[in-house]
Amino acid sequence: MSLPSIFFHVSFIEPQAHYAEITMRIKGLQKPFIDVKMPVWAPGSYLIREYAKNIERFQVYTSSEELIPHEKISKNTWRIYSDNSDIRIRYSVYGFENSVRTNFIDDSHAFLSPVGTFMYVDDCLDYPVQVQIEMPDFWSKISTGLEKSIGLVNTYKAPNFDILFDSPIEIGNQDTWSFDIEGTLHECAMVGGGTYDKHRLTQDIRTIVAEENRIWGSNPNAYYLFITHNYQNSSGGLEHLNSTVLATSRFSYTQETTYKSYLSLIAHEYFHLWNVKRLRPKALGPFDYEAENYTTGLWIMEGFTSYYDNLIIRRCSFYDEKEYLQMLAVDFNTVYNRPGYEIQSAALASHDTWIKQYRPDENSHNTSISYYNKGAMLAAALDLKILAETGGQQRLDDVLKRAYQKFYLIENRGFEEHELMELIHQTTNVDVSEIFQAAHSLEELEYNLYFNKVGYEIVDLNTGLQPLSMGIKTINNDTRIIVKNVDRDSGAWKGGINVDDEIIAANGYRVDPTGRTIDYILTNSKEGDRVSLIVARDGLIKNLNIQLQYSNKKSLIVQRKENATAEERRLGNIWIALDQK
Structure with missing residues (x-):
């Protein structure tokens, strides 16, 4: 028995007003009622985005253009009351958000994110689907990863909705x-x-x-x-x-x-073509498009990828050694200069991505980290440990290749974190359990234990300098000095400075837009001294007394270790792509 067919027609009557017109034809599905749904998030971007908010003028018709009754029963679900085996759903989609995950339509082009454009029939995600695109006369090209339907103009097909939702469409004159x-x-x-x-x-x-x-x-x-x-x-x-x-x-x-x-x-x-789209945690596919898909493993999927992106650019000789080491140091500085690294582990950051990663606020740096940066740090530790303990014969590359073959090519399934850890041990005979445990803990690894074994070291250039700080980050807004961040446990934190406070004066001096006044005070003070501030908060003037503390900000670099042994230098040359094994 053949499956019912689902066919979409996309047109652009008013692209200048940012609309696409969608007709969805469902043929061969005969039920007392049908629920059609709009996804609420885009795989790879872990935030509930409520794509249904952009749907307008939803109507349902028979093949003879008779209206079919329907009602909206949830934020993203429309129930159609009909046992007709051939129905047409028409709706408009508004798209005017410039991002890689949302629709954007104007008179120059249309970018369609399928999860924000196409509805699906409940419990029918595995049905085949076709999409036909009717372009305005002033557009000439369609770019998409969807397969073309033979014999039909500007028509594409997908074996199921998972493939459709994973195939963005660019239309215009690109x-x-x-x-x-x-x-x-x-x-x-x-x-x-x-x-x-x-x-x-x-x-x-x-x-x-x-x-x-x-x-x-x-x-x-x-x-x-x-x-x-x-x-x-x-x-x-x-x-x-x-x-x-x-x-x-x-x-x-x-x-x-x-x-x-x-x-x-x-x-x-x-x-990501391999790492996350195919080699993936169990939670990341098949997807539930209506709710959060929780995993603690994004530190692996995004973190490992973040480690490799710059490493690959180094291996390709686009970065020299110094440039690569500077980019790697960015991950360490980003994590360790956020007080949130003492609050949130890499695994928890992965799990809480739905409520934190894409919803930063003025306090985010105090409460969270990015699993991109922290995952890259952990990936570096894994790579260096495997390199060192196998004498340069194996590295993280070999583990990923083996995992891809086992979990995707052979078993075609997602993995659990402990399975990946065990596979690393089986492949390399190296115990990396302390690194996986660190991903789930607030206890920090001693990263120099890994870097030193390949002849490198992480050094904090701020060691011994002990500059004073109030613990705030400010911006110059039309000559006004506005507080944008307050560091946890800093003098500003304890003294009651708020984000969005305007700093007017310090120790009796009018604060200048260049920040020289505050710099002067910090340079000519000692730990424990107090600074008298006048701030404006929501139109009210307040006097605050802030005690100065030493800054705990780091300035980390990765560099060659001067006393490295010949074996450490050899391993380092393999790691840094001076001597590919």
């Missing part, structure tokens, strides 16, 4: 070009102009893909699409099964620092 890399056809779709050099970018992508193919052993895709949205100033990315959506500045390509950051973003999102 600049596109294709190239083959080791048997996989790759396409670039550039939106919004930009100063990119197609030849250079193509060659650099080739280099990145070849290195990632080497790590994982094989590429699962025959086709892969890079959609890049070029803005005046933006950054970000979101992975998909055979595509990615990237955001960058249209001027980033002509500046070496920002261009290398874009290449690192490519390396990051492409790495």
Whole structure:
């Protein structure tokens, strides 16, 4: 018996007003009623986004255009009362949010995030689906990872809704070009102009893909699409099964620092082709599109990927050793200069991503960390420990390749964290339990135990300097000094400074917009001295008395260890890609 068919028609009657018109045809499904639903989140971006808020003018018709009764029974569910085997649902989608995970439609192009565009029939996610796109006359191209339907114009198909929801669609006049890399056809779709050099970018992508193919052993895709949205100033990315959506500045390509950051973003999102899209925790697929999908393992999926993105750029020789070590040090500084690292573990940050990672507030740095940065630190420890204890014969690369083969290619299932830890031991004969335990603990690893074994060390340049601090971060807002962050347990924290306070005067001096007044006071004071502040809070003047403390901010660098042994230097050369094994 053939499955019922589901067909979408997408058109753009008013793109300048940011609307897409959707017709959903459900044929061959005969029930007393049908519930159709809109996803509430996008896989890879762990936040309930309530895509149903952008749905308007929902109506249901028979094939003869007779209205069918329906009612909305939850925030994202419409119940249709009909046993008709051929119904048409029509609705409009509003899209005007520039991001890699939400719809954006205007008269220049349309970017469709499928989870925010297409509804699904309850309990029918495994049904095949087709999408036909009717473009305005002034658009000419469609870029998507969906497979084309033979014999139908601008029509694409997916074997199920999981594939549809994982295949973003770019429609407009994007600049596109294709190239083959080791048997996989790759396409670039550039939106919004930009100063990119197609030849250079193509060659650099080739280099990145070849290195990632080497790590994982094989590429699962025959086709892969890079959609890049070029803005005046933006950054970000979101992975998909055979595509990615990237955001960058249209001027980033002509500046070496920002261009290398874009290449690192490519390396990051492409790495996800394996790590998270296929090798994944059990909780991350099949997905529940209506609720949070909890896992403590994002420190592995995003953290490992964050470790590898810059390492791959180093291996490809885009970063020299100094540049790479500076990028690695960013992860350590980011974590250790947030008081939240003493509050939240990497595993808890993963679990709480739904309520913290994408909803930062003025106190977030005091209560949380990013599993991207902390996961990268833990991945570095794993890589270095495996390298050192196997004499450079194995490293984290080998573990990931083995895990991909076992859990995805052979068993086709998600893994539990303890299974990955056990697989590392089986593959390398190295016990890494202390690193996995550290991911679930507030106890910090002594990272130099790992770096020293390969001839490197982490050094805090602030050691012994002991500068004074009030424990605040401020911005200059139209010549007004406004408090934006207050560090936990700092003098400002204990003395009652609030975020959004305007600092007017300190110790009887009017505070100047450049911050020189406060700098002078800090430079000419000692620990325990008090600073008298006049602040404006919600239009009221307040006098505060703040006790100065030594700053605990770190300035960490990763550098070669001067007294490293020949064996440590050899291992370090393997790690830093000076001597590939």
